[in-house]
Amino acid sequence: MENKRKHSRKRDAILDCMRNTTCHPTAEWVYQQLKPIYPDLSLGTVYRNLAMFKETGTIQSIGVVGGLERYDAQVKPHAHFICTCCGKVEDLPMAAPAPALLEDAGRLAEATVTGYQLQFTGLCSGCNKKSEPKN
Amino acid sequence: MENKRKHSRKRDAILDCMRNTTCHPTAEWVYQQLKPIYPDLSLGTVYRNLAMFKETGTIQSIGVVGGLERYDAQVKPHAHFICTCCGKVEDLPMAAPAPALLEDAGRLAEATVTGYQLQFTGLCSGCNKKSEPKN
DNA sequence: ATGACTGCAAAGACTTTGCATCTTT
């Protein structure tokens, strides 16, 4: 008693869209991608489905960048780099903090730690180029 | 030519307020704390000053939790624990990622990495108690 | 006096929701 109904053409398209990009999209971005294909798609539907996928752990949110929530279909642990200039988000295939770290954190916080996020911030190569030349 | 004027009673009070708490406040929280003391304080002023302190590096933002931006007057590197249930944020005096990690991240992202954030999520002790008993 | 800071309220920006309608099973 748990698989009521989980598919609809649009819902599937939204998940596909998420899984076929590495840009850590916003709801609006997903909407813009699919709008040409599903002209009657509604932004509300995108929000609703992303929220639902997040809820079920199918995707994750990597936080709010510049006022926009960014989602990621890659839910295995990995770090992110976020450009503070243009907002670009990239995956960093770095070693994950050892499980021991989670335990340490849990002990320190006297809490049950279930996840973590490691993100680096700075200027991406593109923004670097734009800002460095003293033209 | 840079120190126009940087003090006002309210601005100082906002910074003091930030420095005298460990709760990683929201703008609203700071506002509520100071309102009794400065009855004519405006929420806009709190937002404006927090934004300015963040800009100058006097405080930092630790991200948006449950829709509210959380600030931290502690700007030295440290990790955070965030309760996904009640939104509580705690400092974790954990070893910071070695500087080498920043370099690795920079190399991986082909970027200039200037900072990082490490945060753990889970249930705090309070929320744990509430949810575990099967009453 | 003068430039900076603030209060107030309106405006913005992103996200959520209610309800009637359309889909999927």
Added chain:
DNA sequence: AAAGATGCAAAGTCTTTGCAGTCAT
């Protein structure tokens, strides 16, 4: 047919901003 998903637009939240008045030097 029944349960669920969607479109649309209105409502909600949090945050930012314009402007006239106030404050600190």
